[in-house]
Amino acid sequence: MEANAEQLSKIAEMLKLLGLSSYEAQGFVALVYHGVANADTVADTANIPRTSAYKVMESLVQKGFAKETDGRPRMFKPDDMNRIRSDFQEKFDKLFRSLKDLQDMLPSKGEPQLVYTIYGNQQVMSKLAEMINLTERELIICTPKVKEIRTDLKKYIDNAIKRGVKVTFVTPPNKRIPPNTQVFRKEGLIATDVVSDQIRAMLAGPEMDACGYTDNPALALHVYQFINMIIESGKSA
DSSP states (O other): OOOOHHHHHHHHHHHGGGTOOHHHHHHHHHHHHHSSBOHHHHHHHHTOOHHHHHHHHHHHHHTTSEEEOSSSSOOEEEOOHHHHHHHHHHHHHHHHHHHHHHHHHHHHHTOOOOOEEEESHHHHHHHHHHHHHHOSSEEEEEOSOHHHHHHHTHHHHHHHHHTTOEEEEEEOTTOOOOTTOEEEEOTTOOSEEEEETTTEEEEEOTTSSEEEEEOOHHHHHHHHHHHHHHHHHHHHO
């Protein structure tokens, strides 16, 4: 049975939950549909610009969703579905274990669970700018969205560095970071996690259009420890 455009679109929309951009999600669905294809074929099926096709396919390879076949012309095929599923199942399981730990930890400490939900990309970026302004000692940003943060919040990061704040980015390889900041490289990042002075924390979705924010030190410390686990796993990889 041949899939129609509406079915492919629905599947692509769900794939965004795994941290893929719109073009990446559409491109991956098209690649699965064809089995093996070149970038132009994927672009035509996915209805994405041909000028973006190779960049999209290379990004899918880097994120572990696709493989490049040997020979010329350059062809691509989906990576093993069971491996992809297992990888993300492990990540989601770890996320929900962390959430359960938070749920169990806070009542025993008798501390209020103060998490504010913020919607809209502009509002999320404004809150992040506010966090940067409030930081006095250490700021850690774990994110695949380095370009957006580096571009939109450059003056806030520069001012923080001038104040003596230690700024650390945890990012995928080949992402350019702001000058005078520390970096750790980690593949497969999906969400954006930020900790300010270990007393404020933000957890934002893949597109940074929604986030949870807390100024509860116990919650912030937990996010800080989680990011450090990511850093350590990247060192040992």
